[in-house]
């Protein structure tokens with residue numbers, strides 16, 4: 001009765017509901033805990049009656065049943081802990097049934113789980129802040145966080161420090177937005193669609209992860225394949241790759257015409273193979289090149305590779321890369337929905353990354369549309385702009401090789417240091433034309449679509465679309481030869497009466513990158529047809545015939 005007294009004095013003046021707080025009340029008692037609140041209240045010194053015995057028995061059975069249920073709940077609670085997350089279901093109940101050291105252990109586990117969950121939440125928030133800051137948009141499950149710096153490649157992914165060292169030797173201090181997000185995706189073994197503006201460092205974004213993952217000089221076949229739509233771009237990619245691996249012996253091969261036609265692929269040492277689709281397909285079908293060991297497949301300028309004329313060959317190369325654990329990635333500055341849908345059919349659980357707005361031009365380029373009336377008007381306007389403000393190097397795009405030759409004649413006559421690049425030149429001549437512009441030997445390079453995609457002319461100040469581009473994507477890639485790697489650029493596009501029906505499609509690109517467009521152009525109807533190609537009068541100084 002001592003205990004009853006103690007509890008009575010402790011709660012003097014308050015009404016204590018012993019029935020409701022029986023468990024707490026029992027803790028103040030010496031000796032065995034009371035079986036139940038009801039039993040305490042009705043305890044009597046006399047021998048229990050048979051009725052009371054029956055009731056007590058059934059009370060004991062109930063308590064046993066409750067105990068069993070609580071034990072089951074505890075087991076269920078512990079099985080609800082999934083990958084660092086605790087669902088916390090039934091945890092309070094289950095602790096009540098555990099010895100104190102086990103309760104402590106469980107508390108420790110809980111606090112570890114809570115800490116882990118909080119850390120994960122912080123990571124997710126940090127990733128979201130970084131994505132917002134760098135205008136990175138992602139779609140797909142469990143995308144890894146963007147990089148804060150290149151050093152994280154070492155701390156997070158165990159990158160060899162020589163590779164990061166080479167980056168800094170090349171003057172790359174900070175990752176560009178596409179590199180921040182695409183690199184961790186590929187390094188986590190995920191497939192990826194990436195769309196980022198021209199000149200924003202997509203090449204490094206796909207090259208670096210595969211250089212990190214591939215063991216250099218390994219035997220056992222080709223480890224990585226990079227597909228590019230043109231030979232010039234393939235050659236440029238090989239050059240970029242070699243700069244990055246200085247100090248290590250990787251076997252990097254460019255698929256030349258000769259190699260494709262007569263290569264002995266059985267004895268070829270090759271870690272990374274860079275090719276255009278046709279040459280690679282030829283080597284696979286005619287020279288037994290085995291691509292079943294390929295671990296990484298990159299489709300650069302992927303929307304071009306999925307265009308008609310390429311898509312079947314690309315499909316066949318994708319099929320030849322039959323390694324089931326292959327990681328595929330697609331990179332481009334433009335990714336139309338239709339192409340994305342097609343590409344998705346070959347991807348597995350891919351993450352989509354868009355930097356800025358999808359299918360838009362680089363914001364570093366000042367864009368202008370100029371009405372030149374006729375073909376003759378275009379030549380006059382070009383000559384005038386050269387007299388007023390030629391700021392070399394300049395790239396001029398025309399729609400065919402014939403027109404490239406015609407314009408070359410006109411400008412060479414004016415004593416402009418000019419060259420032309422088109423499909424009628426052999427590989428060496430094309431490469432020389434590119435190298436001469438890079439070296440400053442020529443100031444003006446007239447080009448067809450051959451170099452419109454991917455070519456990196458760091459110093460190009462101005463792009464002139466002498467002939468109106470055939471699509472918005474072609475426009476974005478052409479003008480993207482300037483305004484690269486953080487530099488500003490200028491793009492001038494001539495249009496004639498014949499180009500007006502397609503004007504609005506290009507004007508939309510200007511508007512979406514913040515450039516001014518006259519309101520009458522924005523009032524024109526948008527053309528449904530995707531491609532625009534006009535038969536034009538030859539380029540000549542002579543008066544128009546009519």
Ligand SMILES: Nc1ncnc2c1ncn2[C@@H]1O[C@H](COP(=O)(O)OP(=O)(O)OP(=O)(O)O)[C@@H](O)[C@H]1O
Nearest residue numbers: 172174175176198199200201202203333454456485
């Ligand atoms: N982190 C970086 N810091 C500074 N410069 C960089 C960085 N990454 C790449 N570059 C440079 O930026 C330029 C453009 O890179 P790259 O050719 O990869 O662009 P891109 O996004 O592939 O363009 P395009 O869509 O035209 O193919 C190159 O000269 C490259 O050396």
